[in-house]
Amino acid sequence: MKYCSRCLYPANHPLHLTFDDDGICSGCRIHEEKDELDWGKKEEELRHLLMRYKSTSASFYDCIIPVTGARDSYFIVDTIKNHYGLNPLLVHFNCHYNTDRGHRNLAYLRTHFDCDFYSQVLSPDIIKRLTWRTLEKRASLYWHCLAGQTVLPVHMAVRYKIPLIIWGAHQGIDQVGMYSHNDGVEMSRKYRKDHDLMGLEAEDLVSDADGLPERDLLPFFYPHDKDIERVGVRGIYLNNFMRWDTKAQHEKMIRQYGYETAAQTRTFDTYSDVDSLIYSDLHDYLKFLKFGYGKVTDHASREIRLRRMSRSQGIELVNHYAKKPPAKINLFLQWLGINENTLIETVDKFRDPAIWFRNDNGDWQLKDRVDRHSYGGNHRHAKLDLQEDKCQFEISTSRKPAYAEDRYVLIACGHVD
């Protein structure tokens, strides 16, 4: 397997990487733009764009911001509402894998930013049937989350005639350098299908025989082109306009608003996915079984590029976390009503033969590992000088209430007095 000589990404990254003559990947090369672009000018472009929507919006709302109980939601809302003065409608798709902490982060998000909030909770039974089907088709138990999160804001934009949707980072830019920050790439149905949904749209999953008739999947269907054009719906990504640094952004939100963080089973990043029971747990373990690497590689690669972590420190973290067993596997199996063998046999069919093989005993073994690939040879441009000597992720104070506390009104009205 070819690995990047700067970050830790392997060539089989599902979003696709290319490598230059120094063995440096396209994600690392595009990331260099973060230290080269005139971000002041980019933010002026953003201000100009936002003000156009603020003054012309036919709706009560100036824009839609998709939110979760984690992952940059506080930062995006803070930027758009408090810094630029727009009135956003917050839109939330419930993934059914929620942690208490995620619910609290959402309740405090509504409270601190005083925004209107729309949440969609689909039938538990449909979510289960759909999860089983996407496990069989793509070894994914997260398809419904990605599909719902990427389509609900578009439905809301069409329904309420709110043309502007504001997203955080475009993963194709941030991870693999699929586009330059200068390309101004925007939300598209094609990117959603090809990458977020692993080539599978809801239409492809309709099957009466599997208990998934079309009417059950309608919430996941993309709105018609004509409806999108009529309203003029577009989705922009803030990382095209601001130097994106999710760690620094989360730390600002911890200090200003008490955003809650938590230790994760399979990565050192305690900020990004604290709203989900299984994202950095079983979901990530399945990613490891498929591609031979997990979120810890994503997070270490990001920190290496941001010059807070050396490549060897990153490799140590990958070695520590990559094979950790998922803590929530039994919870998931019980929820879906399947056993572990069924799950693993289903996922085994999707192991990438570029990195996995079966040894003589019939056990799965990795063909290669990132720690066998160090700097050297013609990789003299690979190594970045560190700009911070430590890369630490905080655990912030829990806001878990005492249930007797009178102020605990989370369930009653969905926000915190």
Ligand SMILES: [Zn+2]
């Ligand atoms: Zn790289």
